[in-house]
Amino acid sequence: MTYTVIRLPQYTKADLDEITGGLDDPFEVAALGVRSRDKDVHYGVRHEGRLVAHAGLVDATVSVGARRFPVAGLGGVVVAPDLRGQGLARLVVDAAVAHARGTGAEFGLLFCLPDRMPLYRRLGWRESTDGMRVEQPGEAVVDHPLHTMWLPLAEDAVWPAGRARLHSLPM
């Protein structure tokens, strides 16, 4: 099967439900209680009139020590349960990363559960084990409970060592 990735003009909860079939908590992170940001740029795949895959991007800023730099936050990566294992996540993540390369961001950044890390490693992402503090509603700043992964967008960019701080809600 050949799938084509497209830029989506918008992405709503109804679109997510169309992909998952209305699954409750499709990312399996609800119990963590971490609020995340909406994404601004969306890529998806339509198959037989139905949205079946999505990846979203949002601009964000990270600091590590005295260094402050722009990142492209990747999130909302999801594929219809009946079409997994066919490269659809790769397709939408690749499209989002290609877009991110034109934004001036130095790194891609995402947060994920440990069992999703092999997928991103396969796509070239690496883990930062130093942890990241992120903003939450009410001016709270908390350690993100998920794993932090990064992708170099500028040539030879290497994620700086040290505890990082994201200057927004996570993606």
Ligand SMILES: CC(C)(COP(=O)(O)OP(=O)(O)OC[C@H]1O[C@@H](n2cnc3c(N)ncnc32)[C@H](O)[C@@H]1OP(=O)(O)O)[C@@H](O)C(=O)NCCC(=O)NCCS
């Ligand atoms: C995670 C998810 C998006 C993967 O989608 P998918 O379409 O099955 O993934 P792909 O088929 O595009 O896989 C891409 C590559 O990663 C590899 N991969 C995927 N899952 C893997 C795993 N658990 N372990 C090792 N490799 C994995 C694939 O083999 C493939 O490699 P290849 O292209 O070299 O063969 C999908 O399972 C999903 O929607 N899960 C629920 C939502 C979610 O957890 N999203 C991620 C949030 S961080």
